[in-house]
Amino acid sequence: MSDQLDYLKVRAAMGRISRREFLGRAAVLGVGAAMANTILAQAVRAAGPQKGGTISAGVEGGSSSDSLDPALSTNNATTMVLRLWGEPLVELSANGGLEGRIAESWSGSADASVWTFKIRKDVTFSNGKTVTAEDVMATMERHSGEDTKSGALGIMRGIKAMRAEGDDFIVELSEPNADLPYLMTDYHLMIQPNGGKDDPSAMIGTGPYKVTSMDMGVRFVGEKYADHWDGSHGHADMIELLLINDDTARVAALQSGQVHMISRVPPRTAGLISRSPNIDVHSKSGPGHYVFIAHCNTAPFDNNDVRMALKYGINRQEMVDKILFGYGSVGNDTPINASYPLFTEAEQRTYDPDKAAHHMKKSGYDGPILLRTSDNSFPGAPDASALFQQSCKAAGINLEIKREPNDGYWSEVWNKQPFCTSYWSGRPVQDQMFSTAYLSTADWNDTRFSNEKFDQLLIAARAELDETKRKQMYADMSTIVRDEGGLICPMFNDFVDGVATNIGGWEETAGFGVMNLYGPVKTWITA
């Protein structure tokens, strides 16, 4: 590479010349745009984070009826606000492992039933108070009390006792669980002074920003908290989160330069948007999946042949192409995919109308099958249902579709009606996903799946510290769900984010979209 290009890339990385100027001059030196972009990205990484400026992000999901209490956070927008001011004990690392936040290290007993988290020294809340093990314990108590409304309650149920000893926070479980540290990454579990018992909505935590201005459902502004303990978080002086639910408006805000990054680019238009020279579209696979769920205990779905007929009667690739516009991957009738640790590849089930017809005939049922759907069960659900109807027709299966109103879908249809469309955002580890929806006693067992062998395996796997054995157990569980469950999972949806090209430090990250919703906190402005 020429000296001149070297010089230019450093200047561009430092923000001395604009990206456009760099690309132009690189072209003069005979370097193509794709190559020049790669060079620049490397240079930006090498130059390290630039401090200062304001990063604006446009995010969907928020509403003026949201709560500021982390226990009641339910969407991308509220979670992104939590990421500004708060931190959990541990967090997912970029590659899906774990990194300590408020806990600097952790260890489990040999049988994985007692876990000790060592609290990092000299971490302060934004009100100046130093974080103690008692604060951590109070936080966990608030999310696990009898009368809590916390979304993390399901996670906390397995905890038998907690205590704080000096710098250690110690958790005793009623049943062994090798995944406990992963559970502590849950976004509800932001550590608050005295656990947030005094004022859960005060937005005081150990995060890199202080929320200085807020308008529920509209806009949040965070200003850098000078005493934040970790230099790798919080490069901009100011973060502005704009809550934009309208897809078109969110994309327009990115295109017009009003925001630097947006969540959930509509797959339908992602290809068009990525052609813009100042915008990168990043998609990454995640654990989220779009599903058709049948209750295994309700006729006609209580007959496994009917379930198998439906599983063979769905055209997965067609769904990924036409519903996700390619921004996704085919599912295999299990909630687990390669985004999970300890995942095992299994034979891919494909569309086979002959097999579907064979299973249907074997089941002895030949009546219509009623599928309920709505727009908000997942984007494009009614269209996906229509495709399913068509592919079933070829197998002689009569699927009837009933459009339900968006309003009340999650209370009246999902988890109540025997067959409907739905989505799952997934969980960080297999145990949590299975425990949440496939254990026979699970709160959200939305397929009414009850399988003794599966339950035994799930409980046993929690205590199994030998990874090879554990991996095999999870593979067996997936197989049971895949061959006997009421889950018809045609596709896993990608997270599709839009990012302005003058943002540095963007990398593919495990977890949710927008770098596990840490996008504004972990990136910087290059020019």
Added chain:
Amino acid sequence: MGVALKLVAQRLALGLLLMLLVSILIFAGTIILPGDVAQSILGQSATPEALANLREELGLNEPAVSRYFSWLGGVLQGDLGTALTSGQDIASSIGSRLSNTLFLAMWAAVISVPLAIFLGLLAVRYRDRWPDKLISGVTLASISIPEFLIGYLLMYYIGVKLRWAPTVSMIYDSMSLGQKLQAIALPVAVLTLVVLAHMMRMTRAAILNVMQSAYIETAELKGLTMFKVIWRHAFPNSISPIVNVVMLNLAYLVVGVVVVEVVFTYPGMGQYLVDHVSKRDLPVVQACGLIFAAVYIGLNMVADIVAILANPRLRHPK
């Protein structure tokens, strides 16, 4: 004058009665929605315990009639209750939202009302000639395109391509008036285009209606210029239908902005209402419904009262 005052008093009483009936309707309507608030608040992640805890806390187990009367009593004292979902005081949350909506509506009205009346007069002046046809054609076209589409078109060409105005119309307290006006440029343009045609056509029709009268002929025979005839003689006598349509559109600017607010992410009443309807936050929905109804009923009442007072036969009874 006595007759007129009596009519005005009657009209006021009717308005209040309407408000009471509307309050009953609003309360009943929100009760028959499917699902319940607790379930909507907790969404897909509702455990039975959390649900039961929340229902207890929100007083959802009380009978409906007693809930209605305690609600009405609160409203009459200016207390709209607290939002079930966020626990914030509704009156104060609505306060800023309502003022934002009124701010948007006011600027849209300031531009569209004079413009509509002026264009209406112009259309009458050049009746059946090209200015008339042009004005009618353009305004009818703009009223025929759905609001969200006009919004997206302006967003793309003026916001993304030309970058003259922001595509997201967020306004907040720390902004200067100039910044606020720039932020709302696009939604104001959309609203103006939407209400212009209706008011303009009505103005034109009302004036043309008067133009058939004998006194207009007299004025023309006196040798007054056409514009003077329209402005001095025809316009004052057609005020009442014009005021009527203006009020109707003003009400629309306040109540009908939901789509425009959502498209431009404008923090007004419309978006606030939509957010809370989807979570079944009854007290908020009721409060918004009541305010919208009050705006409609109030503005219609003003229009009728103006019509009563503008009627010469009532002002000067024999």
